[in-house]
Amino acid sequence: MRLAPLFSALLALPVAALAASPDQTTPLRDRMSAADFHTAGLDKLSADELAHLDAWLAAHPTTRTKMVTSNGQPVFYTDKEKRAAIETHLVGHFDGWSGHNLMTLDNGQQWKQVGSDQPACGSASAPAVKVKPSLFGGWLMYVDGCNGSVHVERVK
Template sequence: MRRWQVLAGVGMVWLAATASAQAPYVAIEQRVDPQQLADVGLTPAQLQTLNRLLREADARAPAPAPVAAAPVAQAPLQGAPNPAPMFPGLDDGPIKASVVGDISGWQPGMVFTLDNGQQWQVLKGEMKLKAARSNPPIVVVPGIAGRWFLQVDEDLPKARVFRIR
């Protein structure tokens, strides 16, 4: 296990070295602690080969692109694919609708049918309302990684739900 940690450390040092074009090449013996290098157990010939490969990689690395002073907003190209969202689900907006029927609370497995035709099933959360509500307005709020939460009232806990239709 220790050998892999050292090799991973050497790889990270190599990546950092190739990322900065201003830094001149530095031999691996000067980049890594001597004990760590000894733990890897490379022969002198292997060390020489590794240094040669790193030096060649540094020479082949493209120079970094100049950084613009201020980013310029551009309109997306016609027909260009949209990039994947950074946090799936958060790019979706809340869904505002009304529940069809009466609700007095919720528990895992319960299905809410909305007036827009969607059906949402409770995955987590349990709540008993003080008084049953008839066709209450609700908001289904997106969370991180595709999670959704059904909110009957701002002051009440939300139920974690998933869409079944």
């Protein structure tokens, strides 16, 4: 019975899928180097077994899933990524905090105010801002001309 080579080939599938080109219909022999094909034991498969494996791979293309929270909100920073301060400017005019602000930064990011804090601020056009990581995965936004920061979360 040829289960051992087939089992080895199936174990190699995740590696092959990661290295695969975007065209999932390309035969596996063409996606891998001859050395990788041999090392994975795929050269031990019959022509029918290899054709079946190629058909299975074509029917199960690699997909990439964006990370979202349980309520469907996007996750912009995973636990593996270092959260760093962002220094940029707000787009447009800023008249202070209302408790429900939605701000667009000139780097294209959008942040919304999630705290009820409303430090005193002056009115300004395209003021400088700094968004800094805070405790427990939160973020604080400092707007030039304001006497404090507010809690924000990224929405885009």
